[in-house]
Amino acid sequence: MYTLTGLKLKNPTILAAGILGTTGASLCRVAHEGGAGAVVTKSIGPMPKTGHSNPSMVKLDCGFLNAMGLPNPSYPSFIQELEIAKKDAGVPVIASIFGGNPAEFKEVAEGLLPAKPDAFELNVSCPHAEGYGAAVGSNPCLVEAITAAVKDIVNVPVWVKLTPNVSDITCIGNAAEAGGADAVVAINTLKGMAIDIESGYPVLGNRSGGLSGKAVKPVAIKCVYDLYTALEIPVIGVGGVSSWQDAVEMMMAGAAAVQVGSAVYDRLDIFSEISTGIEAFLQRKGYSDVKKLIGLAHEMV
Template sequence: MPSLSVHAGGLDLKNPVLLAAGILGTTGASLCRASRAGAGGVVTKSIGSVPRAGHPGPCIVHVDCGLINAMGLPNPSYKDFQAEIDAARKGGVPVIASIFASSAEEFAQISRNLDADALELNLSCPHAEKYGSELGRYPDLVESVTGAVKAASSVPVWVKLTPNTADILELGLAAQRGGADAVVAINTLKAMAIDIETGYPILGNRFGGLSGRAIKPVAVRAVYDLASRLEIPVIGVGGISSWEDAVEMIMAGASAIQVGTALLQGYGIFEEIASGLSAYLERKSITLDELCGMAGRCS
Protein backbone atom coordinates (compact mmCIF):
# COMPACT_ATOMS: atom_id res chain seq x y z
CA MET A 1 0.00 0.00 0.00
CA PRO A 2 1.24 3.55 -0.70
CA SER A 3 2.88 5.36 2.19
CA LEU A 4 0.72 7.94 3.95
CA SER A 5 3.56 9.35 6.06
CA VAL A 6 4.11 13.05 5.52
CA HIS A 7 6.27 15.87 6.88
CA ALA A 8 4.02 18.89 7.26
CA GLY A 9 4.46 22.10 9.20
CA GLY A 10 7.59 20.88 10.94
CA LEU A 11 6.07 17.59 12.12
CA ASP A 12 6.48 14.00 10.97
CA LEU A 13 3.02 12.43 10.70
CA LYS A 14 2.27 8.74 10.13
CA ASN A 15 -0.69 9.84 8.03
CA PRO A 16 -2.17 13.22 7.06
CA VAL A 17 -5.51 12.81 8.89
CA LEU A 18 -5.53 14.83 12.12
CA LEU A 19 -8.05 15.60 14.84
CA ALA A 20 -9.16 19.24 14.58
CA ALA A 21 -9.09 21.69 17.48
CA GLY A 22 -12.13 21.90 19.75
CA ILE A 23 -13.44 18.41 18.98
CA LEU A 24 -12.81 15.75 21.65
CA GLY A 25 -9.66 17.60 22.63
CA THR A 26 -10.62 18.40 26.21
CA THR A 27 -8.82 15.55 27.97
CA GLY A 28 -5.71 13.50 27.48
CA ALA A 29 -7.88 10.39 27.37
CA SER A 30 -10.02 11.62 24.48
CA LEU A 31 -6.94 12.81 22.57
CA CYS A 32 -5.29 9.41 23.11
CA ARG A 33 -8.40 7.66 21.88
CA ALA A 34 -8.26 9.65 18.63
CA SER A 35 -4.58 8.74 18.21
CA ARG A 36 -5.22 5.05 18.77
CA ALA A 37 -8.18 5.18 16.38
CA GLY A 38 -5.84 6.16 13.57
CA ALA A 39 -5.32 9.93 13.69
CA GLY A 40 -1.88 10.98 12.45
CA GLY A 41 -1.82 13.83 14.96
CA VAL A 42 -4.19 15.51 17.42
CA VAL A 43 -4.99 19.15 18.15
CA THR A 44 -6.23 20.09 21.60
CA LYS A 45 -9.11 22.37 22.42
CA SER A 46 -8.05 26.02 22.52
CA ILE A 47 -6.29 26.98 25.75
CA GLY A 48 -5.86 30.48 27.17
CA SER A 49 -3.91 32.13 29.95
CA VAL A 50 -6.71 32.18 32.54
CA PRO A 51 -9.71 29.94 33.26
CA ARG A 52 -12.75 30.79 31.14
CA ALA A 53 -16.31 29.53 31.56
CA GLY A 54 -17.42 30.19 28.00
CA HIS A 55 -20.85 31.28 26.77
CA PRO A 56 -24.14 30.35 28.43
CA GLY A 57 -26.09 27.50 26.84
CA PRO A 58 -27.40 26.37 24.52
CA CYS A 59 -23.94 26.23 22.98
CA ILE A 60 -24.53 23.91 20.00
CA VAL A 61 -27.42 23.60 17.56
CA HIS A 62 -27.77 21.02 14.79
CA VAL A 63 -28.87 22.48 11.45
CA ASP A 64 -29.55 20.74 8.14
CA CYS A 65 -26.08 21.49 6.82
CA GLY A 66 -23.96 20.89 9.93
CA LEU A 67 -23.53 22.32 13.42
CA ILE A 68 -23.46 25.86 14.77
CA ASN A 69 -21.48 26.18 17.98
CA ALA A 70 -20.86 29.07 20.35
CA MET A 71 -18.80 27.52 23.10
CA GLY A 72 -16.96 30.73 23.91
CA LEU A 73 -13.53 29.13 24.41
CA PRO A 74 -14.14 27.48 27.81
CA ASN A 75 -10.89 26.17 29.30
CA PRO A 76 -9.07 25.67 32.61
CA SER A 77 -5.98 27.77 31.54
CA TYR A 78 -2.74 26.47 30.10
CA LYS A 79 -1.24 25.93 33.56
CA ASP A 80 -3.86 23.33 34.42
CA PHE A 81 -3.99 21.79 30.93
CA GLN A 82 -0.36 20.69 30.68
CA ALA A 83 -1.20 17.37 32.37
CA GLU A 84 -3.73 16.60 29.63
CA ILE A 85 -1.12 17.25 26.94
CA ASP A 86 1.34 14.97 28.73
CA ALA A 87 -1.30 12.24 28.90
CA ALA A 88 -2.20 12.74 25.23
CA ARG A 89 1.39 12.00 24.21
CA LYS A 90 0.88 8.39 25.28
CA GLY A 91 -1.09 8.02 22.04
CA GLY A 92 2.19 8.04 20.13
CA VAL A 93 1.43 10.85 17.66
CA PRO A 94 2.26 14.58 17.70
CA VAL A 95 0.13 16.68 20.04
CA ILE A 96 -0.53 20.19 18.75
CA ALA A 97 -1.73 22.66 21.38
CA SER A 98 -4.30 25.18 20.18
CA ILE A 99 -3.87 28.46 22.05
CA PHE A 100 -5.72 31.77 22.13
CA ALA A 101 -5.00 35.18 23.65
CA SER A 102 -5.92 38.84 23.30
CA SER A 103 -2.47 40.18 22.40
CA ALA A 104 0.90 39.17 20.97
CA GLU A 105 2.43 39.40 24.44
CA GLU A 106 -0.17 37.08 25.94
CA PHE A 107 0.27 34.59 23.10
CA ALA A 108 4.04 34.63 23.72
CA GLN A 109 3.57 34.07 27.45
CA ILE A 110 1.47 30.96 26.86
CA SER A 111 3.82 29.59 24.22
CA ARG A 112 6.85 29.99 26.49
CA ASN A 113 5.24 27.93 29.22
CA LEU A 114 3.29 25.26 27.35
CA ASP A 115 5.06 22.04 26.38
CA ALA A 116 3.59 20.52 23.21
CA ASP A 117 4.92 19.18 19.90
CA ALA A 118 3.60 22.22 18.02
CA LEU A 119 1.35 25.22 18.61
CA GLU A 120 -1.75 26.16 16.62
CA LEU A 121 -2.63 29.84 17.06
CA ASN A 122 -6.38 30.36 17.21
CA LEU A 123 -6.73 33.61 15.29
CA SER A 124 -10.05 32.57 13.82
CA CYS A 125 -12.75 31.76 16.41
CA PRO A 126 -15.78 33.84 15.28
CA HIS A 127 -17.70 34.08 18.56
CA ALA A 128 -15.39 35.13 21.41
CA GLU A 129 -15.03 38.84 22.18
CA LYS A 130 -11.41 40.11 22.14
CA TYR A 131 -10.11 36.78 20.85
CA GLY A 132 -9.89 34.71 17.66
CA SER A 133 -10.99 36.49 14.51
CA GLU A 134 -11.19 39.83 16.30
CA LEU A 135 -7.39 39.73 16.06
CA GLY A 136 -7.03 37.38 13.11
CA ARG A 137 -8.87 39.49 10.54
CA TYR A 138 -6.07 42.08 10.61
CA PRO A 139 -2.90 41.09 8.70
CA ASP A 140 -0.59 43.26 10.82
CA LEU A 141 -1.84 41.59 14.01
CA VAL A 142 -1.54 38.12 12.46
CA GLU A 143 2.07 38.88 11.57
CA SER A 144 2.96 40.34 14.97
CA VAL A 145 1.30 37.52 16.95
CA THR A 146 3.00 34.88 14.83
CA GLY A 147 6.38 36.58 15.18
CA ALA A 148 6.00 36.88 18.95
CA VAL A 149 5.19 33.18 19.33
CA LYS A 150 8.04 32.13 17.03
CA ALA A 151 10.45 34.18 19.13
CA ALA A 152 9.14 32.69 22.38
CA SER A 153 8.87 29.02 21.39
CA SER A 154 11.12 26.37 19.89
CA VAL A 155 8.37 24.18 18.40
CA PRO A 156 6.57 24.52 15.04
CA VAL A 157 3.91 27.23 14.89
CA TRP A 158 0.72 26.83 12.87
CA VAL A 159 -1.69 29.73 12.36
CA LYS A 160 -5.39 28.94 12.00
CA LEU A 161 -7.03 31.47 9.68
CA THR A 162 -10.54 32.86 9.67
CA PRO A 163 -12.76 32.57 6.57
CA ASN A 164 -14.76 35.57 7.81
CA THR A 165 -12.63 38.01 5.85
CA ALA A 166 -12.48 39.65 2.46
CA ASP A 167 -9.09 38.13 1.63
CA ILE A 168 -7.81 35.03 3.41
CA LEU A 169 -4.66 35.02 1.25
CA GLU A 170 -3.64 38.35 2.77
CA LEU A 171 -3.88 36.74 6.22
CA GLY A 172 -1.89 33.71 5.09
CA LEU A 173 0.89 35.87 3.70
CA ALA A 174 0.98 37.79 6.98
CA ALA A 175 1.37 34.53 8.93
CA GLN A 176 4.18 33.50 6.59
CA ARG A 177 5.96 36.83 7.10
CA GLY A 178 5.67 36.28 10.84
CA GLY A 179 7.52 32.97 10.51
CA ALA A 180 4.69 30.45 10.64
CA ASP A 181 5.60 26.84 9.82
CA ALA A 182 2.11 26.23 8.38
CA VAL A 183 -1.32 27.79 8.11
CA VAL A 184 -4.56 25.98 8.90
CA ALA A 185 -7.63 26.82 6.82
CA ILE A 186 -10.40 27.24 7.72
CA ASN A 187 -12.24 27.81 10.99
CA THR A 188 -16.02 28.05 11.17
CA LEU A 189 -18.22 30.53 9.30
CA LYS A 190 -20.15 33.02 11.38
CA ALA A 191 -23.76 31.80 11.53
CA MET A 192 -27.06 31.91 13.42
CA ALA A 193 -30.25 29.91 14.01
CA ILE A 194 -33.62 31.23 15.27
CA ASP A 195 -36.50 29.34 16.92
CA ILE A 196 -39.50 30.21 14.73
CA GLU A 197 -41.99 29.43 17.52
CA THR A 198 -40.56 31.98 19.94
CA GLY A 199 -38.60 34.28 17.67
CA TYR A 200 -35.54 33.97 19.93
CA PRO A 201 -32.05 33.04 18.74
CA ILE A 202 -31.38 29.43 19.76
CA LEU A 203 -27.80 29.85 20.93
CA GLY A 204 -27.11 31.52 24.24
CA ASN A 205 -24.62 33.79 22.49
CA ARG A 206 -27.11 34.46 19.64
CA PHE A 207 -24.59 33.62 16.92
CA GLY A 208 -21.82 31.08 16.54
CA GLY A 209 -19.69 29.25 13.98
CA LEU A 210 -21.01 26.90 11.29
CA SER A 211 -19.07 23.68 10.73
CA GLY A 212 -19.77 20.53 8.74
CA ARG A 213 -20.31 19.56 5.14
CA ALA A 214 -21.77 22.93 4.12
CA ILE A 215 -18.46 24.73 4.54
CA LYS A 216 -16.27 22.27 2.61
CA PRO A 217 -16.45 24.16 -0.74
CA VAL A 218 -15.41 27.34 1.07
CA ALA A 219 -12.50 25.51 2.71
CA VAL A 220 -11.39 23.94 -0.58
CA ARG A 221 -11.30 27.35 -2.25
CA ALA A 222 -9.37 28.87 0.66
CA VAL A 223 -6.79 26.05 0.64
CA TYR A 224 -6.39 26.35 -3.15
CA ASP A 225 -5.81 30.11 -2.96
CA LEU A 226 -3.35 29.81 -0.08
CA ALA A 227 -1.40 26.89 -1.49
CA SER A 228 -0.99 28.67 -4.83
CA ARG A 229 0.88 31.58 -3.21
CA LEU A 230 2.40 30.49 0.08
CA GLU A 231 5.81 28.86 0.49
CA ILE A 232 4.73 27.11 3.71
CA PRO A 233 2.35 24.12 4.01
CA VAL A 234 -1.41 24.51 4.24
CA ILE A 235 -3.40 22.23 6.55
CA GLY A 236 -6.95 21.85 5.21
CA VAL A 237 -9.96 21.68 7.52
CA GLY A 238 -13.67 22.30 7.10
CA GLY A 239 -16.41 19.85 6.20
CA ILE A 240 -14.19 16.81 5.59
CA SER A 241 -16.23 13.69 6.33
CA SER A 242 -14.98 11.05 3.85
CA TRP A 243 -11.84 9.94 2.03
CA GLU A 244 -13.20 11.58 -1.11
CA ASP A 245 -13.33 14.91 0.73
CA ALA A 246 -9.75 14.36 1.88
CA VAL A 247 -8.59 13.66 -1.67
CA GLU A 248 -10.27 16.85 -2.90
CA MET A 249 -8.69 18.93 -0.14
CA ILE A 250 -5.23 17.50 -0.81
CA MET A 251 -5.67 18.09 -4.54
CA ALA A 252 -6.41 21.72 -3.66
CA GLY A 253 -3.01 21.91 -1.99
CA ALA A 254 -3.40 20.68 1.59
CA SER A 255 -0.33 18.86 2.94
CA ALA A 256 -2.50 17.37 5.70
CA ILE A 257 -6.13 17.62 6.74
CA GLN A 258 -8.08 17.89 9.99
CA VAL A 259 -11.39 16.27 10.87
CA GLY A 260 -13.88 17.80 13.31
CA THR A 261 -17.66 17.66 12.95
CA ALA A 262 -17.42 14.32 11.13
CA LEU A 263 -16.52 12.77 14.52
CA LEU A 264 -20.30 12.56 14.96
CA GLN A 265 -19.83 9.37 12.92
CA GLY A 266 -17.49 7.99 15.61
CA TYR A 267 -13.75 7.59 16.09
CA GLY A 268 -13.63 5.17 13.16
CA ILE A 269 -13.67 8.13 10.77
CA PHE A 270 -9.86 8.46 11.02
CA GLU A 271 -9.17 4.92 9.83
CA GLU A 272 -11.94 5.16 7.24
CA ILE A 273 -10.44 8.27 5.66
CA ALA A 274 -6.84 7.03 5.87
CA SER A 275 -7.59 3.62 4.37
CA GLY A 276 -9.75 5.14 1.63
CA LEU A 277 -7.00 7.62 0.77
CA SER A 278 -4.42 4.84 0.63
CA ALA A 279 -6.61 2.72 -1.65
CA TYR A 280 -7.16 5.72 -3.94
CA LEU A 281 -3.41 6.35 -4.25
CA GLU A 282 -2.82 2.69 -5.06
CA ARG A 283 -5.59 2.65 -7.67
CA LYS A 284 -4.22 5.80 -9.31
CA SER A 285 -0.58 4.68 -8.95
CA ILE A 286 0.44 8.02 -7.49
CA THR A 287 2.07 9.19 -4.27
CA LEU A 288 0.72 11.55 -1.66
CA ASP A 289 3.25 14.17 -2.79
CA GLU A 290 2.00 13.88 -6.37
CA LEU A 291 -1.61 14.24 -5.22
CA CYS A 292 -0.90 17.38 -3.19
CA GLY A 293 -1.72 20.48 -5.23
CA MET A 294 -2.71 18.52 -8.34
CA ALA A 295 -5.60 20.90 -9.07
CA GLY A 296 -3.24 23.86 -9.22
CA ARG A 297 -0.93 22.10 -11.64
CA CYS A 298 -3.85 21.13 -13.88
CA SER A 299 -5.21 24.69 -14.19
Protein backbone atom coordinates (compact mmCIF):
# COMPACT_ATOMS: atom_id res chain seq x y z
CA MET A 1 0.00 0.00 0.00
CA TYR A 2 1.27 3.45 -0.97
CA THR A 3 0.15 6.73 0.65
CA LEU A 4 -0.16 9.97 -1.32
CA THR A 5 -1.67 13.13 0.23
CA GLY A 6 -3.42 10.88 2.73
CA LEU A 7 -4.90 8.59 0.06
CA LYS A 8 -4.06 4.89 0.14
CA LEU A 9 -3.02 3.54 -3.29
CA LYS A 10 -2.16 -0.08 -4.04
CA ASN A 11 0.63 1.21 -6.30
CA PRO A 12 1.96 4.63 -7.42
CA THR A 13 0.26 4.63 -10.85
CA ILE A 14 -2.75 6.81 -11.60
CA LEU A 15 -5.03 7.21 -14.61
CA ALA A 16 -4.58 10.74 -15.99
CA ALA A 17 -7.58 13.02 -16.53
CA GLY A 18 -9.31 12.89 -19.91
CA ILE A 19 -8.54 9.22 -20.66
CA LEU A 20 -11.39 6.72 -20.12
CA GLY A 21 -12.76 8.98 -17.41
CA THR A 22 -16.10 9.99 -18.90
CA THR A 23 -18.18 7.28 -17.17
CA GLY A 24 -18.14 5.48 -13.87
CA ALA A 25 -17.95 2.14 -15.68
CA SER A 26 -14.83 3.10 -17.62
CA LEU A 27 -13.11 4.35 -14.47
CA CYS A 28 -13.90 1.05 -12.76
CA ARG A 29 -12.52 -0.86 -15.74
CA VAL A 30 -9.21 0.98 -15.53
CA ALA A 31 -8.99 0.14 -11.84
CA HIS A 32 -9.97 -3.53 -12.12
CA GLU A 33 -8.60 -4.59 -15.50
CA GLY A 34 -5.83 -2.04 -15.84
CA GLY A 35 -4.49 -2.19 -12.30
CA ALA A 36 -4.32 1.56 -11.67
CA GLY A 37 -3.63 2.63 -8.09
CA ALA A 38 -6.08 5.54 -8.48
CA VAL A 39 -8.17 7.10 -11.24
CA VAL A 40 -8.90 10.68 -12.29
CA THR A 41 -12.11 11.64 -14.06
CA LYS A 42 -12.54 13.63 -17.23
CA SER A 43 -12.44 17.35 -16.39
CA ILE A 44 -15.90 18.54 -15.35
CA GLY A 45 -17.01 22.16 -15.49
CA PRO A 46 -19.86 24.46 -14.45
CA MET A 47 -21.91 24.06 -17.62
CA PRO A 48 -22.24 21.56 -20.50
CA LYS A 49 -19.66 21.93 -23.27
CA THR A 50 -19.69 20.13 -26.61
CA GLY A 51 -16.01 20.76 -27.21
CA HIS A 52 -14.30 21.56 -30.48
CA SER A 53 -15.34 20.27 -33.88
CA ASN A 54 -13.68 17.17 -35.35
CA PRO A 55 -11.02 16.23 -36.10
CA SER A 56 -10.21 16.73 -32.43
CA MET A 57 -7.43 14.16 -32.11
CA VAL A 58 -4.70 12.87 -34.40
CA LYS A 59 -1.92 10.32 -33.90
CA LEU A 60 1.58 11.48 -34.77
CA ASP A 61 4.89 9.63 -35.00
CA CYS A 62 5.86 11.10 -31.63
CA GLY A 63 2.55 10.95 -29.77
CA PHE A 64 -0.90 12.51 -30.02
CA LEU A 65 -2.21 15.96 -30.84
CA ASN A 66 -5.64 16.76 -29.44
CA ALA A 67 -8.00 19.69 -29.16
CA MET A 68 -11.04 18.29 -27.39
CA GLY A 69 -12.05 21.63 -25.88
CA LEU A 70 -13.06 20.23 -22.48
CA PRO A 71 -16.32 18.55 -23.57
CA ASN A 72 -18.35 17.53 -20.51
CA PRO A 73 -21.95 17.22 -19.32
CA SER A 74 -21.46 19.69 -16.38
CA TYR A 75 -21.27 18.70 -12.74
CA PRO A 76 -25.00 18.08 -12.06
CA SER A 77 -25.06 15.49 -14.84
CA PHE A 78 -21.80 13.84 -13.79
CA ILE A 79 -22.61 13.14 -10.14
CA GLN A 80 -24.15 9.75 -10.95
CA GLU A 81 -21.05 8.62 -12.86
CA LEU A 82 -18.84 9.72 -9.98
CA GLU A 83 -21.01 7.81 -7.54
CA ILE A 84 -20.69 4.65 -9.65
CA ALA A 85 -16.91 4.98 -9.70
CA LYS A 86 -16.78 5.62 -5.96
CA LYS A 87 -18.93 2.57 -5.25
CA ASP A 88 -17.23 0.03 -7.51
CA ALA A 89 -13.70 1.16 -8.46
CA GLY A 90 -12.08 0.01 -5.23
CA VAL A 91 -9.34 2.67 -5.57
CA PRO A 92 -9.26 6.42 -4.84
CA VAL A 93 -11.34 8.40 -7.34
CA ILE A 94 -10.14 11.95 -8.02
CA ALA A 95 -12.53 14.45 -9.60
CA SER A 96 -10.88 16.69 -12.19
CA ILE A 97 -12.67 20.04 -12.37
CA PHE A 98 -12.32 23.30 -14.29
CA GLY A 99 -13.77 26.78 -14.37
CA GLY A 100 -12.98 30.27 -15.57
CA ASN A 101 -12.51 31.87 -12.15
CA PRO A 102 -12.38 30.97 -8.44
CA ALA A 103 -16.17 31.16 -8.07
CA GLU A 104 -16.76 28.63 -10.86
CA PHE A 105 -14.17 26.22 -9.47
CA LYS A 106 -15.81 26.51 -6.07
CA GLU A 107 -19.27 25.93 -7.58
CA VAL A 108 -18.18 22.74 -9.35
CA ALA A 109 -16.31 21.36 -6.34
CA GLU A 110 -19.25 22.06 -4.05
CA GLY A 111 -21.63 20.52 -6.56
CA LEU A 112 -19.65 17.26 -6.72
CA LEU A 113 -19.18 16.91 -2.95
CA PRO A 114 -22.33 14.76 -2.50
CA ALA A 115 -20.63 12.05 -4.61
CA LYS A 116 -17.71 12.06 -2.12
CA PRO A 117 -14.67 12.10 -4.43
CA ASP A 118 -11.46 11.15 -2.64
CA ALA A 119 -9.69 14.27 -3.93
CA PHE A 120 -10.02 17.07 -6.45
CA GLU A 121 -7.63 17.84 -9.29
CA LEU A 122 -7.87 21.44 -10.50
CA ASN A 123 -7.38 21.71 -14.25
CA VAL A 124 -5.67 25.07 -14.72
CA SER A 125 -3.59 23.80 -17.61
CA CYS A 126 -5.62 22.70 -20.67
CA PRO A 127 -4.06 24.58 -23.64
CA HIS A 128 -7.02 24.50 -26.03
CA ALA A 129 -10.12 25.78 -24.21
CA GLU A 130 -10.59 29.54 -24.44
CA GLY A 131 -11.21 31.14 -21.06
CA TYR A 132 -10.33 27.97 -19.15
CA GLY A 133 -7.32 25.82 -18.34
CA ALA A 134 -4.01 27.48 -19.15
CA ALA A 135 -5.84 30.78 -19.74
CA VAL A 136 -6.21 31.02 -15.96
CA GLY A 137 -3.34 28.69 -15.02
CA SER A 138 -0.68 31.02 -16.42
CA ASN A 139 -1.57 33.65 -13.82
CA PRO A 140 -0.02 32.91 -10.40
CA CYS A 141 -2.49 35.14 -8.56
CA LEU A 142 -5.45 33.36 -10.13
CA VAL A 143 -3.98 29.92 -9.44
CA GLU A 144 -3.51 30.79 -5.78
CA ALA A 145 -7.04 32.23 -5.54
CA ILE A 146 -8.62 29.23 -7.30
CA THR A 147 -6.78 26.77 -5.08
CA ALA A 148 -7.73 28.65 -1.93
CA ALA A 149 -11.37 28.88 -3.00
CA VAL A 150 -11.64 25.10 -3.43
CA LYS A 151 -9.65 24.31 -0.28
CA ASP A 152 -12.05 26.52 1.65
CA ILE A 153 -15.05 24.28 0.97
CA VAL A 154 -13.66 20.74 0.74
CA ASN A 155 -12.12 18.46 3.33
CA VAL A 156 -10.29 16.17 0.90
CA PRO A 157 -6.90 16.65 -0.79
CA VAL A 158 -6.65 19.19 -3.61
CA TRP A 159 -4.18 18.65 -6.44
CA VAL A 160 -3.40 21.37 -8.97
CA LYS A 161 -2.48 20.32 -12.52
CA LEU A 162 0.05 22.72 -14.01
CA THR A 163 0.69 23.89 -17.55
CA PRO A 164 4.20 23.68 -19.06
CA ASN A 165 3.33 26.52 -21.42
CA VAL A 166 4.77 29.20 -19.13
CA SER A 167 8.19 30.75 -18.70
CA ASP A 168 8.62 29.39 -15.14
CA ILE A 169 6.47 26.50 -13.93
CA THR A 170 7.87 26.78 -10.40
CA CYS A 171 6.25 30.19 -10.08
CA ILE A 172 2.85 28.63 -10.76
CA GLY A 173 3.66 25.71 -8.47
CA ASN A 174 4.54 28.09 -5.65
CA ALA A 175 1.22 29.87 -6.18
CA ALA A 176 -0.68 26.59 -5.90
CA GLU A 177 1.21 25.72 -2.73
CA ALA A 178 0.49 29.17 -1.29
CA GLY A 179 -3.21 28.59 -1.99
CA GLY A 180 -3.13 25.42 0.08
CA ALA A 181 -2.66 22.71 -2.57
CA ASP A 182 -1.83 19.27 -1.19
CA ALA A 183 0.07 18.34 -4.37
CA VAL A 184 0.76 19.55 -7.89
CA VAL A 185 0.47 17.49 -11.05
CA ALA A 186 3.01 18.17 -13.80
CA ILE A 187 2.46 18.43 -16.68
CA ASN A 188 -0.47 18.92 -19.02
CA THR A 189 0.02 18.92 -22.79
CA LEU A 190 2.34 21.19 -24.76
CA LYS A 191 0.92 23.55 -27.36
CA GLY A 192 1.23 22.01 -30.82
CA MET A 193 -0.09 21.98 -34.36
CA ALA A 194 -0.11 19.83 -37.49
CA ILE A 195 -0.80 20.86 -41.10
CA ASP A 196 -1.87 18.69 -44.01
CA ILE A 197 0.62 19.56 -46.75
CA GLU A 198 -1.68 18.44 -49.61
CA SER A 199 -4.48 20.84 -48.72
CA GLY A 200 -2.59 23.35 -46.61
CA TYR A 201 -5.25 23.10 -43.90
CA PRO A 202 -4.48 22.60 -40.21
CA VAL A 203 -5.35 19.01 -39.31
CA LEU A 204 -7.27 19.76 -36.12
CA GLY A 205 -10.70 21.37 -36.20
CA ASN A 206 -9.46 23.88 -33.65
CA ARG A 207 -6.30 24.44 -35.74
CA SER A 208 -3.98 23.98 -32.74
CA GLY A 209 -4.07 21.67 -29.74
CA GLY A 210 -2.04 19.90 -27.10
CA LEU A 211 0.80 17.44 -27.70
CA SER A 212 0.96 14.36 -25.47
CA GLY A 213 2.82 11.06 -25.54
CA LYS A 214 6.48 10.10 -25.64
CA ALA A 215 7.65 13.38 -27.17
CA VAL A 216 6.77 15.39 -24.06
CA LYS A 217 8.53 13.17 -21.50
CA PRO A 218 11.83 15.14 -21.38
CA VAL A 219 9.85 18.34 -20.78
CA ALA A 220 7.82 16.66 -18.03
CA ILE A 221 10.96 15.27 -16.39
CA LYS A 222 12.53 18.75 -16.25
CA CYS A 223 9.36 20.33 -14.86
CA VAL A 224 9.04 17.65 -12.16
CA TYR A 225 12.72 18.03 -11.29
CA ASP A 226 12.40 21.80 -10.89
CA LEU A 227 9.16 21.61 -8.92
CA TYR A 228 10.58 19.02 -6.53
CA THR A 229 13.33 21.51 -5.66
CA ALA A 230 10.99 24.49 -5.33
CA LEU A 231 8.04 23.01 -3.40
CA GLU A 232 7.38 21.36 -0.05
CA ILE A 233 4.29 19.48 -1.29
CA PRO A 234 4.40 16.31 -3.43
CA VAL A 235 4.75 16.46 -7.20
CA ILE A 236 2.80 13.94 -9.28
CA GLY A 237 4.50 13.36 -12.63
CA VAL A 238 2.67 12.93 -15.92
CA GLY A 239 3.70 13.21 -19.55
CA GLY A 240 5.03 10.51 -21.84
CA VAL A 241 5.07 7.68 -19.29
CA SER A 242 4.64 4.44 -21.26
CA SER A 243 6.88 1.96 -19.39
CA TRP A 244 8.18 1.18 -15.92
CA GLN A 245 11.50 2.71 -16.93
CA ASP A 246 9.73 6.00 -17.70
CA ALA A 247 7.99 5.85 -14.33
CA VAL A 248 11.25 5.22 -12.47
CA GLU A 249 12.89 8.12 -14.29
CA MET A 250 9.97 10.39 -13.39
CA MET A 251 10.19 9.36 -9.73
CA MET A 252 13.95 9.90 -9.64
CA ALA A 253 13.26 13.43 -10.90
CA GLY A 254 11.02 13.92 -7.88
CA ALA A 255 7.58 12.50 -8.67
CA ALA A 256 5.79 10.95 -5.70
CA ALA A 257 3.54 9.05 -8.13
CA VAL A 258 2.98 8.92 -11.89
CA GLN A 259 -0.08 9.42 -14.02
CA VAL A 260 -0.49 7.62 -17.34
CA GLY A 261 -2.55 8.97 -20.23
CA SER A 262 -1.67 8.42 -23.89
CA ALA A 263 -0.11 4.98 -23.27
CA VAL A 264 -3.53 3.66 -22.23
CA TYR A 265 -4.57 3.83 -25.90
CA ASP A 266 -2.11 1.01 -26.64
CA ARG A 267 -2.81 -1.23 -23.65
CA LEU A 268 -5.13 -0.98 -20.68
CA ASP A 269 -2.93 -3.07 -18.38
CA ILE A 270 -0.08 -0.54 -18.58
CA PHE A 271 -0.62 0.29 -14.89
CA SER A 272 -0.04 -3.30 -13.76
CA GLU A 273 2.94 -3.56 -16.11
CA ILE A 274 4.51 -0.40 -14.68
CA SER A 275 3.94 -1.31 -11.02
CA THR A 276 5.32 -4.83 -11.56
CA GLY A 277 8.37 -3.39 -13.31
CA ILE A 278 9.00 -0.92 -10.51
CA GLU A 279 8.84 -3.70 -7.91
CA ALA A 280 11.32 -5.82 -9.86
CA PHE A 281 13.63 -2.81 -10.22
CA LEU A 282 13.50 -2.13 -6.48
CA GLN A 283 14.43 -5.73 -5.72
CA ARG A 284 17.29 -5.71 -8.21
CA LYS A 285 18.68 -2.48 -6.76
CA GLY A 286 18.16 -3.56 -3.16
CA TYR A 287 15.79 -0.71 -2.32
CA SER A 288 13.39 -1.47 0.51
CA ASP A 289 10.69 0.95 -0.56
CA VAL A 290 9.50 2.82 -3.64
CA LYS A 291 10.00 6.06 -1.74
CA LYS A 292 13.75 5.48 -2.06
CA LEU A 293 13.40 6.42 -5.73
CA ILE A 294 11.69 9.76 -5.19
CA GLY A 295 14.11 12.60 -5.91
CA LEU A 296 17.09 10.27 -6.20
CA ALA A 297 18.53 12.30 -9.09
CA HIS A 298 18.84 15.30 -6.78
CA GLU A 299 21.27 13.39 -4.59
CA MET A 300 23.59 12.79 -7.56
CA VAL A 301 24.65 16.42 -7.97
